Every structure is written in structure tokens, then in C-alpha cells.
Amino acid sequence: MPLPDRDQDWPPPHIKREMRLYEEWGAWYAGDPDRLADVYGSTGMVHGIGLDPKGWDRPSKGFSGWIQRAARYFWGTPVPLGQVRSTKLHIPIAGDIAATSADLLFSEQPTLKVPGKTSQKRLDKIMHEAGIYGALLEAAEIGSAYGGSYLRVGWDTEMYDHPVMSVLPPDAAIPEFRYGKLAAVTFWRVLAEDDSSRQVWRHLERHERGRVLHGLYLGTPDRLGKQMPLADHPETEIYADQVDENGGFDSYYPRGLLVSYVPNMRPHRLIRGTSLGRSDYQGVEHLMDALDETWTSLMRDIRLGKGRVIVPDLFLDSLGRGSGAAWDADREIYSGLGMLPPPGAQANSMLTITQFAIRVAEHVDAGKALTAQILRGAGYSAQSFGESDGSGQAVTATEVHSREKKSFSSRGRKTGYWNPTLQWAPDVLLSIDHAVFGRKVSAERGEVHWPDGVQPDPEALGRTVELFNRAQAMSLETKIRTVHPEWDDHQVHEEKERLRDELGLNVPDPDRLDDVLVPSLGEE
Incomplete structure (x- = not known):
């Protein structure tokens, strides 16, 4: 289309x-x-x-x-008449939820594996030089807020010698899904807008299987307008020489799109049947609104609780005709009054001190309760946001998992939605690297290995390995894999050989036992 x-x-x-x-x-x-x-x-x-x-x-x-x-x-609620400014206070808990969601997913980088040492080495270099892990973190945060995000792979031979990946929000895309998978998508952006003439320049970029199309349109704020030559605007003139007569060019990736959509969480509770994901804010907007109201009420109590002194007019010094009057709170001597005080009145009875109570505890408790409910509704534990149980004691990794069970459950669900995109990324990156930059690499879908999410306590892990070692219930290879669960077979084998050399162990490797025994039998 x-x-x-x-x-x-x-x-x-x-x-x-x-x-x-x-x-x-x-x-x-x-x-x-x-x-x-x-x-x-x-x-x-x-x-x-x-x-x-x-x-x-x-x-x-x-x-x-x-x-x-x-x-x-x-x-x-609008600002009432007579009020100079809006006194509403906003607590940015929504931003904290999105940032924490991204940290739970990508604060520790997942490992992407492809067959072949050359391809793996090139993929690792692209992932670091192109800042792919930073793009994943950004996409996860945007996805938490908007319900999903788009990752787009492209190239610019004038600036880079490798493919690049960019993140696009869902409010700038028109997706087309087929059986839950992205089949095509059209991105748009506003290049220029003239308020006086109500003219709007828009750039449309459509991704189809094996093709990328670009279009420039001149319209109004609510109308697309007519299509213009790409060379008519400096933002799109770079595509004028690249597109063919149909307005597009080859994407060099015939197996799919250069774009992948990552839903934050499904199903969408407000729009049934859609393949779009839902936001972490869905269903807790009114609670975040109530949290802002609570803290605004606390600030109102603080403003009203300021001590004020009400004095009679005779205590005021005139500033001149038409300039009003003022009262000096530090003044010590006033002229005597030519009148008798009221019966039973004290000397300071003509001064009225007003100071209202500030309900700090009530507001704080209400704010904590609302915050806990917001985080629970968004799918997270309060401990993931720095809320402690007040004990002040150190906890183990197992206890962290137990206390943050809801957060890690949400993380586990989200990793399932991220796996297809992380498997797609090595394939499309290496395909572009081969077709555009001429690298001798083979493109294949990768394997994804997620970290545990919580670093184990090194001291507790060391004691566990030591106990198993004393009981002679753990081999050298098992010890290495227990301490370094993220290592592959090659890294484990190299570490095992280094430990054998350092410890002076002359016991042959069981994997090479035949190589040792066969020559000796031949000599006999």
C-alpha cells in the first residue's frame, strides 16, 4: 500500500x-x-x-x-476567580514508574548470541558503537508510559560505518498488524508550522516488507494536504535522490520490516481486540490525580498555617495619603491611648495571633497509601522504588526477590514481549551491515539470554561454593558456572584451564581422557 x-x-x-x-x-x-x-x-x-x-x-x-x-x-478544576496563581502541586510518580520499569528490564544488559565467531564479534561491536543498549533502555521507558514503542534500524554512510537504531513513540505512528505482528507502519513528523497561514509541513515515512517510502506533504493542522516533491524541504531533500519513481527504495532486508513494535503489556483493557500494548498508567490515572490533590492539600495547610498577627488600625504607621499604612513588628514603644481598656482586658488583648494546625501526619499517611495503591495497580512493588520496611537490615538476593515479587513478575511478563524484537535485532543489523557496508558477516536470528535481575550477595555465594567444595559435592566447572552463570561454554573452559594452571593440578581434563590413554596403550 x-x-x-x-x-x-x-x-x-x-x-x-x-x-x-x-x-x-x-x-x-x-x-x-x-x-x-x-x-x-x-x-x-x-x-x-x-x-x-x-x-x-x-x-x-x-x-x-x-x-x-x-x-x-x-x-x-479551573483556577477560581480572585486567585492569582494555580496552587496545584504535581508529584512525578508517573515518570518514576516508567524509569523503574526500564531499569528492571535493561539496567543489566541481556546477551545476544548468533552463530559464528566473526558475526558475533561484529554484532558485539555494533551493539556498543551504535548505542543499541541505550536505545533499548529508552524504548522500555517510552513503552511503559505509552503502552509500546517502535525500534527502527537504518543507516547513514556519511556519518557512520555501521547500522544505527532509533526509538520512535507510538503517538507518531499508524501501525498495521496481522495476527498480532506488525505488517506495516507509517511514521510522521511535523517539519514546520506557520500559525499565521495555518500551513503545516509533514514528513511521512512508511515501512513495508523489503521497502521504505518517503513523502512530503503541505497541509493544515488537521488536514494532511497535498504531496510535494521531497526536494522542497531541507529536512527531506536527502531522500530525493534515493527514492525511485514509486517514492521508495529497497530496505536490504527482504525477510521483514526495518521496524519492530514492542508492546509494554497485553491485553489492552480499553480497546478490545487491538494488538497495541497498554500503559502502566492505565487504570491508575485517577489515583495519581488524587495523589496530587493530597500533596496540594498539604501545601495549602502549610500556607494557611503561617503565623499571622492582626493589629488594630492605631498600631499602623501611615505611609502618606493614598499610600496605605504599615506595621513595624520590631517596634518597642507606642504612644499611650487616651482611653480605658475594656473591663478585664489584658495589655496585649488588642493583638490577635492566628496560626492554624498543619496536618502533616494525616497527609503523609494518605500520600503513602495512595502511592502504594498506584504502584500495585501499575504492577510493581513499593520496594522497587526505594520504600523500605523500616528494619534497616541487609537482605539477601532471595529476600529481595521475595519482597519485590510483583515487580519481578511484571518484568518476567515484559521480557516475553521483548524476546521477538531482541531476536530480530541481530538479524536486521547484520543484514544492513552486510548489504550497505560490505561486511562479510552472516545474518541470522539471535538467541537472547536475560540476566537474573538481582545480583547475588558475593559473600553468601562464596560461602555456598566453599561448603559444597568441602563436601566434595561440586566439580570445578560447576563452581565456575555457579559464580558466573552468564558465561558461555568457551569462557567457562578458558577459566577452568587457567585455574588448573594456577593450582598446579595435573589431573587430565575428562574431555581429553581418550587423547591421554590411547597413545599410552599404543606404546605398550
């Missing part, structure tokens, strides 16, 4: 529901109070609306539109 050849609504109407969700989740992920207010409709100032942000005191039926939404969310 080619790029659009006529004017149409943009983004297309069939993805408007997805775009609305991306806009909401993106506002929470960005942590921008202005974006949250725009998403939930808190624009302008209205008197008397949103007295109860959760909607128990809803507006009358005469109100509609964004005012009705304002009564449902704390971030939907």
Missing part, C-alpha cells in the same frame, strides 16, 4: 481514540502541570466550579463539555 495520494484528515480518524489515550498518558509521563490542565480541560477561570474535584458535588445539568470533565478530576 503506497503513501496517501490525496488530502485527508490527519491523524486518520480510525486512530483518534488511541491518540487521545497517548495524549493523556504523555501528560502524566511528562510531569508538566500545564499539559495535565490542558488534557483534563482546566483552562480559564470559573467561579464556583470544581468545589469538589472528585465529582460528588457535580455541576447542574446546564453545564456541559469541559466543565463536566472539570468536576471529575482534580487537574480538571
Whole structure:
């Protein structure tokens, strides 16, 4: 299917529901109070609306539109008339969830293996020089927030001597799935926008099996417009000499797309039947809204709890006609008053000190409870976010797994969605490296080996190996594999040979026992 050849609504109407969700989740992920207010409709100032942000005191039926939404969310309530600034406080817990999700997956790098030493060596070099592991970490964070992310492989022979990988968010893509797998996708980006003429330049990039197509369009904010030559804009003129008469070129990867979609988690609870993933924020947006309301209420208590002194007018010094009056709190002597004080009045009875209580404990407890519920709803344990049990004692790796069981369960589910992409990556990277850069490598799908996720306690591991060694219940190779579970057979064999040489062990390797016995029998 080619790029659009006529004017149409943009983004297309069939993805408007997805775009609305991306806009909401993106506002929470960005942590921008202005974006949250725009998403939930808190624009302008209205008197008397949103007295109860959760909607128990809803507006009358005469109100509609964004005012009705304002009564449902704390971030939907407008700034009341007479208030100079918005006093709403935002806690960026959504960003913490996305970052922690990415750390659980890729803080320790997975190992990608392909057949052949030459291909493996070249793949390792590409992974480090092209910053592939950084791209995986970025994609995992974006996927946690938006419900999925796209990884795209490409090349630029003027800047790099290897393939490159970039991450694209789902709100800039129109995917086409077939049996749950990405069959084609069209990315778009806004190159320039003129507010006065309402003209918008857009670049569309479509990926199909074995093909990549590029198109330049001049339209309006809500219309795609007509297709223009690629050379008409400096951002797309680099593709003008590369595309053929059909507007595309060969991707050098006939087995599939140069793009892979990684869902964060399935199924999507709001859109049934879609192959898109769901965000970690899905279902806890109202709880994050309530958390912001809680901490905003605490800050309101702090502002109202400031001590204030109310004095009569006679204690004020006039600043001149039309300039008001002021009171010097450090002044020690005042002129006597030509009047008798009220019966039973004290000397300082004309000064009123006002200071309200600040309910810190109540707000903190409510905030902790909401935070725990948000993390539980997102699929994580509170311990993964630095919340301790208060004991202050060191814990073992087994105890960490036990306390963070929910987080590691979510991590295990997400690794299953990442495996197809991590197997695809070596194949497409080495294919491009061979076809574009002329490397003598063979492209094949790789094997993925995930780390455990929690580093074992070295001291406890050492004691375990020592106990098994004393009981003569563990061979040298088993010891090495216990201490280094991530090593392959070649690394284990080399380490075993080094230990034999250092310890002066003359016992022959069982794997080479025949080589030792056969010559000796021949000599006899």
C-alpha cells in the first residue's frame, strides 16, 4: 500500500481514540502541570466550579463539555476567580514508574548470541558503537508510559560505518498488524508550522516488507494536504535522490520490516481486540490525580498555617495619603491611648495571633497509601522504588526477590514481549551491515539470554561454593558456572584451564581422557 495520494484528515480518524489515550498518558509521563490542565480541560477561570474535584458535588445539568470533565478530576478544576496563581502541586510518580520499569528490564544488559565467531564479534561491536543498549533502555521507558514503542534500524554512510537504531513513540505512528505482528507502519513528523497561514509541513515515512517510502506533504493542522516533491524541504531533500519513481527504495532486508513494535503489556483493557500494548498508567490515572490533590492539600495547610498577627488600625504607621499604612513588628514603644481598656482586658488583648494546625501526619499517611495503591495497580512493588520496611537490615538476593515479587513478575511478563524484537535485532543489523557496508558477516536470528535481575550477595555465594567444595559435592566447572552463570561454554573452559594452571593440578581434563590413554596403550 503506497503513501496517501490525496488530502485527508490527519491523524486518520480510525486512530483518534488511541491518540487521545497517548495524549493523556504523555501528560502524566511528562510531569508538566500545564499539559495535565490542558488534557483534563482546566483552562480559564470559573467561579464556583470544581468545589469538589472528585465529582460528588457535580455541576447542574446546564453545564456541559469541559466543565463536566472539570468536576471529575482534580487537574480538571479551573483556577477560581480572585486567585492569582494555580496552587496545584504535581508529584512525578508517573515518570518514576516508567524509569523503574526500564531499569528492571535493561539496567543489566541481556546477551545476544548468533552463530559464528566473526558475526558475533561484529554484532558485539555494533551493539556498543551504535548505542543499541541505550536505545533499548529508552524504548522500555517510552513503552511503559505509552503502552509500546517502535525500534527502527537504518543507516547513514556519511556519518557512520555501521547500522544505527532509533526509538520512535507510538503517538507518531499508524501501525498495521496481522495476527498480532506488525505488517506495516507509517511514521510522521511535523517539519514546520506557520500559525499565521495555518500551513503545516509533514514528513511521512512508511515501512513495508523489503521497502521504505518517503513523502512530503503541505497541509493544515488537521488536514494532511497535498504531496510535494521531497526536494522542497531541507529536512527531506536527502531522500530525493534515493527514492525511485514509486517514492521508495529497497530496505536490504527482504525477510521483514526495518521496524519492530514492542508492546509494554497485553491485553489492552480499553480497546478490545487491538494488538497495541497498554500503559502502566492505565487504570491508575485517577489515583495519581488524587495523589496530587493530597500533596496540594498539604501545601495549602502549610500556607494557611503561617503565623499571622492582626493589629488594630492605631498600631499602623501611615505611609502618606493614598499610600496605605504599615506595621513595624520590631517596634518597642507606642504612644499611650487616651482611653480605658475594656473591663478585664489584658495589655496585649488588642493583638490577635492566628496560626492554624498543619496536618502533616494525616497527609503523609494518605500520600503513602495512595502511592502504594498506584504502584500495585501499575504492577510493581513499593520496594522497587526505594520504600523500605523500616528494619534497616541487609537482605539477601532471595529476600529481595521475595519482597519485590510483583515487580519481578511484571518484568518476567515484559521480557516475553521483548524476546521477538531482541531476536530480530541481530538479524536486521547484520543484514544492513552486510548489504550497505560490505561486511562479510552472516545474518541470522539471535538467541537472547536475560540476566537474573538481582545480583547475588558475593559473600553468601562464596560461602555456598566453599561448603559444597568441602563436601566434595561440586566439580570445578560447576563452581565456575555457579559464580558466573552468564558465561558461555568457551569462557567457562578458558577459566577452568587457567585455574588448573594456577593450582598446579595435573589431573587430565575428562574431555581429553581418550587423547591421554590411547597413545599410552599404543606404546605398550
